[in-house]
Amino acid sequence: MTSAANRDAVQFTIRAATNKLDVETRVERCRDATFGRAFTEHMVTLRWSPDAGWHNGQVEPLAPLLLDPATAGLHYGQIVFEGLKAYRLDDGCVGVFRPDRYAERFQRSAERLMMPQLPVCDFVHAVEHLVREDAAWVPLEQDRSLYLRPLLLAADADLGLHPSRNYLFVLTGFVTETFFGARRAIDVWLSEDYVRSVPGGVGAAKYAGNYAASYRAQEQAAEHGCDQVVWLDAIERQWIEELGGMNLLFVEPDAAQLVTPPLTGTILPGVTRESILELGPRLGLSVVERPVSVDEWESGCISGRFTETLACGTAAQITSVGHVRGHARSWQIGDGRPGPVAAELQALITSIHRGIDKASDGWLHRIDDTREGWSMADITKNTTDVSATITLIWGEVLTAQVSGESDFFESGGYSVTAARVINRISEIYGFNASIRDLYNNPRLTDFIDAMSAQIAKKVETCS
Numbered sequence: 001m002t003s004a005a006n007r008d009a010v011q012f013t014i015r016a017a018t019n020k021l022d023v024e025t026r027v028e029r030c031r032d033a034t035f036g037r038a039f040t041e042h043m044v045t046l047r048w049s050p051d052a053g054w055h056n057g058q059v060e061p062l063a064p065l066l067l068d069p070a071t072a073g074l075h076y077g078q079i080v081f082e083g084l085k086a087y088r089l090d091d092g093c094v095g096v097f098r099p100d101r102y103a104e105r106f107q108r109s110a111e112r113l114m115m116p117q118l119p120v121c122d123f124v125h126a127v128e129h130l131v132r133e134d135a136a137w138v139p140l141e142q143d144r145s146l147y148l149r150p151l152l153l154a155a156d157a158d159l160g161l162h163p164s165r166n167y168l169f170v171l172t173g174f175v176t177e178t179f180f181g182a183r184r185a186i187d188v189w190l191s192e193d194y195v196r197s198v199p200g201g202v203g204a205a206k207y208a209g210n211y212a213a214s215y216r217a218q219e220q221a222a223e224h225g226c227d228q229v230v231w232l233d234a235i236e237r238q239w240i241e242e243l244g245g246m247n248l249l250f251v252e253p254d255a256a257q258l259v260t261p262p263l264t265g266t267i268l269p270g271v272t273r274e275s276i277l278e279l280g281p282r283l284g285l286s287v288v289e290r291p292v293s294v295d296e297w298e299s300g301c302i303s304g305r306f307t308e309t310l311a312c313g314t315a316a317q318i319t320s321v322g323h324v325r326g327h328a329r330s331w332q333i334g335d336g337r338p339g340p341v342a343a344e345l346q347a348l349i350t351s352i353h354r355g356i357d358k359a360s361d362g363w364l365h366r367i368d369d370t371r372e373g374w375s376m377a378d379i380t381k382n383t384t385d386v387s388a389t390i391t392l393i394w395g396e397v398l399t400a401q402v403s404g405e406s407d408f409f410e411s412g413g414y415s416v417t418a419a420r421v422i423n424r425i426s427e428i429y430g431f432n433a434s435i436r437d438l439y440n441n442p443r444l445t446d447f448i449d450a451m452s453a454q455i456a457k458k459v460e461t462c463s
């Protein structure tokens with residue numbers, strides 16, 4: 001069901017929302033950034049049929065889908081999805097983290113479920129379109145991002161028990177904060193009564209049914225005060241596989257190693273996992289993929305051989321596991337609190353997400369924010385005259401003061417424009433000031449004063 005190789009890229013028709021939300025309403029909608037709630041204003045849809053292949057790309061206002069009650073995907077679960085993130089970069093652009101890797105996994109999931117594979121370039125174009133249209137929604141705050149949710153659904157209105165002939169792709173996005181909120185270690189429950197995946201099954205696919213099937217075990221975990229389920233292998237029930245929505249890594253400092261279960265077809269090949277495996281050597285850690293049993297995990301933590309266990313995924317980023325609980329055993333990892341390797345890896349991956357660390361620059365797919373007056377060309381034009389720039393920023397300060405500073409800082413709207421201007425001035429005058437300085441400064445006026453003083457000093461030195 002792979003689409004023809006030498007085909008043209010899908011064309012997208014753009015029908016933007018006529019009444020885009022004002023900043024205040026958008027800020028209000030994002031106040032609760034609990035996973036999966038604060039959806040943006042647009043969506044991207046695509047269709048697939050045997051005759052036309054991928055076609056009818058639409059960028060349109062977010063709206064309910066009109067589906068026939070006999071839509072095959074709704075009955076038989078022929079549905080796969082993805083989850084990736086767009087981050088606000090320090091230069092004001094937006095960066096999507098490794099969209100090609102998510103696109104490839106989307107293809108593998110589709111292939112497993114007998115669905116057509118969306119070419120990587122069309123997947124990435126769909127993402128670019130949504131991010132451009134909803135650029136104002138990409139948050140500025142360090143612990144927030146725009147989560148992108150591609151979905152592929154069997155669309156035939158036909159309940160014959162066979163793969164659908166027609167498919168619908170839908171891409172939506174929502175503002176989210178790091179899954180487990182404030183930095184804390186999570187507690188996990190050893191699932192000894194239920195299994196997630198079997199050899200030859202669909203565990204390696206991001207198949208919708210995997211998630212509904214995990215709810216019962218997740219409820220059991222919650223009843224025991226745990227945040228997540230640890231899935232074990234289905235045959236021997238002793239080998240560690242992964243968590244409900246994250247992969248696991250074990251830190252063995254004496255061997256300078258990160259250990260993680262291998263991809264044998266029953267666990268999801270996480271993009272975060274893959275990235276950490278590539279980043280480990282930068283922290284002086286070699287990476288070993290090998291099976292780890294529950295007994296080894298427990299004894300390793302008790303003896304101090306495993307000092308940390310890391311849970312990693314797009315939604316949760318890198319989170320430490322504090323305690324493991326099961327029917328017959330329970331133990332603490334380290335002192336039960338977030339560990340140093342987790343913190344170091346999180347800091348490194350955050351700086352990659354934000355475009356600060358350049359060593360893995362190829363992982364970030366940059367998308368310029370093309371809203372009127374927001375492109376780098378506009379900013380450059382604005383910043384050729386310093387006094388005009390300062391006036392522009394002062395204008396924003398006044399707006400902030402009128403609308404209330406906290407909203408201004410939370411909005412990720414006006415402040416981003418100002419931040420871009422600041423970045424540009426910094427470049428022209430060669431001093432260090434960034435969007436973070438702006439954001440972290442509780443009083444924007446002080447920042448502007450400091451910046452003006454730096455410019456004045458620079459001009460004085462040069463003249």
Ligand SMILES: Cc1ncc(COP(=O)(O)O)c(C=O)c1O
Nearest residue numbers: 245246247268270271272313314
């Ligand atoms: C079952 C499962 N394991 C692991 C992961 C982590 O994968 P990634 O790092 O690509 O988000 C996810 C999230 O997608 C998941 O659903």
